[in-house]
Amino acid sequence: MLVRSLLVAGAAYFSSLAAAGQQQPIAYVPTDGVTVSGSLEVVNGKATIGNDGSITAGDKTANVTLARGGEVRLCASTTVRLTRDRSITPDSGKDSTALMLSLDRGALEATYKTGSYSDVLLTPDLRILVSGPGDADLKMRVNQKGDTCIDNHGDNAPYITVTSQFEGGVYRVKPNQRVLFEHARPGGVVMTTPNREYNVKFETLPAGKFRHQDHRFEWSRSEFQEWANRVATAHRYEVAFLPVGTEDALLGAPTQMAIFRRKN
Secondary structure, three states: OHHHHHHHHHHHHHHHHHHHOOOOOOEEEEOOOEEEEEEEEEEOOEEEEEEEEEEEEOOOOEEEEEOOOOEEEEOOOOEEEEEEOOOOOOOOOHHHOOEEEEEOOEEEEEEEEOOOOOEEEEOOOEEEEEEOOOEEEEEEEEOOOOOEEEEEOOOOOOEEEEEEOOOOOEEEEOOOEEEEEOOOOOOEEEEEEEEHHHHHHOOOOOOOOOOOOOOOOOEOHHHHHHHHHHHHHHHOEEEEEEEEOOOEOOOEOOEEEEEEEEOO
């Protein structure tokens, strides 16, 4: 019944994409022992992930094939959300799709040839940018405390930079280097991000584009709040949300703010 529901939902999704001329899957994964959700289609035991999907490995490794080439392997019980980078307009080239992978806990291995655009890996604490040129042979593990181990293997490894979501600062993981980023719990953190819903108010901004060329993603209010609440729960913080700028009754404010306070 679940697979049938996914098939119907996925078929409807891809029909709408086809109508818009935008049907381009980002990944494929066998459904045996794997839980999938989001924008997808399931046929003959294989899920085709559209622009946004979540994959959870069961009691064994899940092998995810990237449509542009390469593979991501999820260790048992690991959940990853795969999203197309909306700041990039895909063209006919296989390397024109930039991906965002979100991982709260667990481990993954990724092997692929980097493309023209950087990929982003998000954990509750870190933003990891994988940039070419190079052949990615990347291993990453996030434990229950949020400690994150990154192994950038290979002499031709890509350029990897790591930024703290909370404290700022940038660190480069060099080829053949393994780095452990230990978890930190500051007393308070203030974060702001553009409200994507408000973008339609900017007359000179083309539909679907970001406000600035260095933005890798922009969240709606519900997306930002879902992420912030998940991070707060995982790390024992309280979080409150405030608008920044003049609010539109329907679209909200231009910028959104989350204030995290550590629980005692």
